[in-house]
Amino acid sequence: MINVTFPDGAVRQYEAGVSALDIAKSISEGLARKVLSAKVNGQVWDASRPISEDANLQLLTWTDTDGKSTFWHSSAHLMAEAVESMFPGVKFWVGPALDNGFYYDMDLGDKKLTEDDLVVLEKKMNELAKQNNAYQRKEMSKAEAIAYFTEKGDEYKLDLLQNLQDGSITFYTQGNFTDLCRGPHIPATGVIKAIKLTNIAGAYWKGDEKNKQLTRVYGITFPNQKELDEYLLMLEEAKKRDHRKLGKELGIxxxxxxxxxxxxxxxxxxxxxxxxxxxxxxxxxxxxxxxxxxxxxxxxxxxxxxxxxxxxxxxxxxxxxxxxxxxxxxxxxxxxxxxxxxxxxxxxxxxxxxxxxxxxxxxxxxxxxxxxxxxxxxxxxxxxxxxxxxxxxxxxxxxxxxxxxxxxxxxxxxxxxxxxxxxxxxxxxxxxxxxxxxxxxxxxxxxxxxxxxxxxxxxxxxxxxxxxxxxxxxxxxxxxxxxxxxxxxxxxxxxxxxxxxxxxxxxxxxxxxxxxxxxxxxxxxxxxxxxxxxYAGKFPVWLSPLQVKILPISDKFMEYTNEVKAELRSAGIRVEIDDRSEKIGRKIREAELSRVPYMLVLGEKEMTEGKLSVRRQGKGDLGSQTIAEFIGTVVAEIKNRTEE
RNA sequence: GCCACUUUAGCUCAGCUGGUAGAGCAACUGAUUUGUAAUCAGUAGGUCGUUGGUUCGAUUCCGACAAGUGGCUCCA
The missing domain is CATH 3.30.930.10 (Bira Bifunctional Protein; Domain 2)
Structure with a gap:
């Protein structure tokens, strides 16, 4: 029997040779389904790898960074399997997990990958994932490994082997794909439910521009479709605050x-x-x-x-x-x-x-x-x-x-x-x-x-x-x-x-x-x-190219509007008037979209009271203020370089 | 610089397998004088990035160049 210590300090006894997956099952089937890999004495292992001595154990799932890495690295192998089935004879370099997804570098000979190929590859990956093939680990001697890749004529893996110590060399197989790999991997392909291959790029072998350029395919996978959809939506949102897009929209x-x-x-x-x-x-x-x-x-x-x-x-x-x-x-x-x-x-x-x-x-x-x-x-x-x-x-x-x-x-x-x-x-x-x-x-x-x-x-x-x-x-x-x-x-x-x-x-x-x-x-x-x-284009007042936009309700109030503008300008505020014969809703909408920090709505009521209706970008109507009050606020924000 | 992709009206985009182009928004004109995120109508706007080639005919197919996009390399 061995003692297994959990992150919360609890110690439980198991037969020697038990795997992290077995242990998860002993806790609950639901947990076992979620386990991707395990941290054994600080090292990330396959969940299925036998543990033969006393150990500290942390089960890793999708919510752990290391769990995600295992998931994505295994996804890279899944992609490689799909690529190999489509393009026999392809040679692979390395396929690591990234912060968001994974890639695999490959030598496809004269074949040029297109975006249409990615769609076919995704489909193939989905098929292979459904087969729920186990990732099987196998240790091999260096001599055996060299013989294996020499026979395959794979100069890339032979190059990788040069720097590996005999006794530490492992191979992983899932379905029909076998790769030299230090691992670890998820138990089986079935947990990969949502797949998106994002782009094709050239990447120099070993990062040296004097070397041959390999084909790199980037992708990302998730344990469910919802998370993939959310990820793609997040990318869309990020594009909206791309400085190139905002720079054009805001005339920067x-x-x-x-x-x-x-x-x-x-x-x-x-x-x-x-x-x-x-x-x-x-x-x-x-x-x-x-x-x-x-x-x-x-x-x-x-x-x-x-x-x-x-x-x-x-x-x-x-x-x-x-x-x-x-x-x-x-x-x-x-x-x-x-x-x-x-x-x-x-x-x-x-x-x-x-x-x-x-x-x-x-x-x-x-x-x-x-x-x-x-x-x-x-x-x-x-x-x-x-x-x-x-x-x-x-x-x-x-x-x-x-x-x-x-x-x-x-x-x-x-x-x-x-x-x-x-x-x-x-x-x-x-x-x-x-x-x-x-x-x-x-x-x-x-x-x-x-x-x-x-x-x-x-x-x-x-x-x-x-x-x-x-x-x-x-x-x-x-x-x-x-x-x-x-x-x-x-x-x-x-x-x-x-x-x-x-x-x-x-x-x-x-x-x-x-x-x-x-x-x-x-x-x-x-x-x-x-x-x-x-700032997503919403500059603080001191930096904003235009600080106040005055929106008269109609041109009956232009005289008052011009007075207000003159007062603001003499206080050093960058101000403009929207004097088009548009409805106020339209003027507000466009002012909001232009991200001007303050809008002043001026009409009958304001003119008679000698006040301003103040509106803050993104926050809506702030109510009525005197000109002096408003100037005081804005000038202070400018002087103090207030962020909001 | 290298690999891949993209380039159609000011902007965002549509245009099956070749028969010289269309929408929305913006612009302009007119009407409207408006109360907190889009008033209505009309007008104008493009040698389809540039340049060679194939073809009776090219926005569409092929090549070169330019600019852009995603990576790689680089970033004193």
Whole structure:
């Protein structure tokens, strides 16, 4: 007999060799039907795998993340079975579970999959699922496995085998499909009730663009149709707040073929948002001791040779323009220009920290396939600044930048993000990273300490640092789930020397400053793209391109309407009148859809009382207010940058 | 850049297997002067992304290019 301990601490005795599925059955048949896999001593196992020793056991079902993963990974195998039955001779690479669904990479030879094929595949998968075939686990020696795949001529699985230890190699079979796989899997295919293959994509083998491109099919499955329907509905809803759709609807930005890909045109409404953001940045930076600078959009080649961006990043820059026998480049970053401002006047330790800021316009030649609405563009306006400081000042300066991030996040109600501390990889010193092991350790420790001291949750990611130093990136997700770096805060102990930046220290010696590169509001493009989705187009009053729309009941009240408008405007409020001869219902509907935060309905009653009927977007009628009351509210919301 | 798909009126979309196009909304004109999410009528608007080819004839079939979409790679 063995002792099995459950998550609630209860201990029960079973025969050795009992499976998690047996145990579930002993509790209830209903539970047994729901079990997908089990966590045995912290490892996720097949529910049917015999347990031979005392163990901690957690039964995993659809409501557990690990249970879902098992379900989706098994679904990938089911898809592979369907693909193999349709296209014999197909070779498979890997087919993992994702956060939402699964994919499988495959080599289909010359066969090109179409969307029609997906429909047929879904049908086949449904048939196979109904057969309720068990997933059977089989251990195999490495030699046997190699022989098996050599005979099949499957170079992909042979490649996978190379990195596997003999004794740990397992195969899984369900129906007519057998695959090298570490598992675990669900007991049988029958629980997969709703299947949707979502898209076909090319994916480089092993993620290396020099390798052959395999066919990747993405899909998602559920234990019932209802959840699939809900998932598809959620995707539809998400599309409605896609910044590309909202940007067009609200007149924020536009793209034009004649201007060029990745080059957004900011329309009047978008420009108002840009100006409000810059106002916020300027206020915040002035209070934090930054000075503003302005630099040209182009520079000579030599600047980028000094910075080290050429030739290594030449691919990401627009090709040079030749003028007077010199090559000029559009700037892809502002740092070298700012370094030259630092170097223009001699600095002493009394001038440090020296902080200069600019909403700098940069141009980057992003690959055509990478462009994505406002989130990934070729012309960007960066909330950039550089801080030049001594080693002693670094901690305080870096912390102040971190505090500025958090302050901004509070203003915008940004709560779904991950702070990522990007570190170097010691084995790549001298190649990918500047060869200064001591400086790396020192700065990484300082950056980590800032995060810990400010109680900022973060994750550490090795081998993701900039070549000149560690950094903190703020990761966010677009509505459709794509990940982006919104903001960045970087340490640079390299450019100071490269640009021969110096200051005279207290001991009257020459010293090289540390540099902090920071962009808490990222770029206008990405930040406004993010805000559009974050607010679903319903900007807070201070950011809203139009703040108040006045809706007169009829043109009999135009005189009063114009008076009200003039008063609001002189209070600094962005206001417009809907003077069409439409019914009030129509005006309200369209004002609501345009997401203007406040609407004022003015008619006979308001005119005689000298009041306003106030309506808030999404909330309906707020009742009657005096002009002074209303102006007071709106002006306070603007001044305090109130979110709602 | 690579794989797949898409491109029809300002917007959202329809248009069986080739015979030069249609709806709703928006726009414009007129009527209506309206009380908290769509007043009515009329008018105008498209060389069907561009460009080659096949064909008596191409929005429709094939190719190239451009832009976009979903991924891959990339993101200093």
């Amino acid at each position: 930005f536009t793209m034009d073929e004649d201007i060029g890909p990745g080059l957004p045109l900011w329309m009047p409404n978008g420009t108002i948002i840009i100006e409000e953001l810059e106002k916020l940045a300027k206020e915040t930076e002035e209070a934090a001791g930054y000075k503003r600078v302005v630099t040209p959009h182009i520079a000579k080649e030599n600047l980028y040779i000094t910075s080290g961006h050429l030739p290594y990043y030449a691919d990401s820059m627009f090709p040079p323009m030749e003028m007077d026998g010199e090559k000029y480049y559009l700037k892809a970053m502002n740092c070298p220009h700012h370094h030259k401002i630092f170097a223009a006047e001699h600095k002493s330790y009394r001038d440090l920290p020296y902080r200069i800021a600019e909403y700098g316009t940069c141009y980057r030649y992003e690959q055509s396939g990478e462009l994505f609405g406002l989130m990934r563009v070729r012309c960007l306006h960066m909330n950039d600044a550089h801080i030049y400081c001594s080693k002693e000042q670094f901690f305080q300066e870096f912390k102040a930048v971190n505090d500025m991030y958090l302050k901004y996040f509070k203003i915008f109600g940004v709560d779904k993000y991950v702070m990522r501390l990007s570190l170097h990889a010691p084995e790549k010193l001298g190649q990918k990273y500047v060869d200064e092991p001591a400086l790396w350790k020192e700065t990484e420790d300082m950056v980590r300490k800032v995060l810990i001291d400010t109680n900022t949750p973060f994750i550490e990611v090795p081998d993701e640092a900039a070549f000149y130093g560690p950094k903190i990136d703020v990761q966010i997700w677009s509505t459709i789930g794509r990940e982006f770096t919104l903001a960045t805060n970087q340490v640079d102990f390299n450019s100071g020397r490269k640009f021969k930046l110096e200051y005279t220290n207290k001991e009257n010696q020459t010293d090289v400053p540390l540099i902090i590169h920071r962009a808490p509001l990222g770029t206008h493009e990405r930040f406004i793209g993010f805000l559009l989705e974050h």
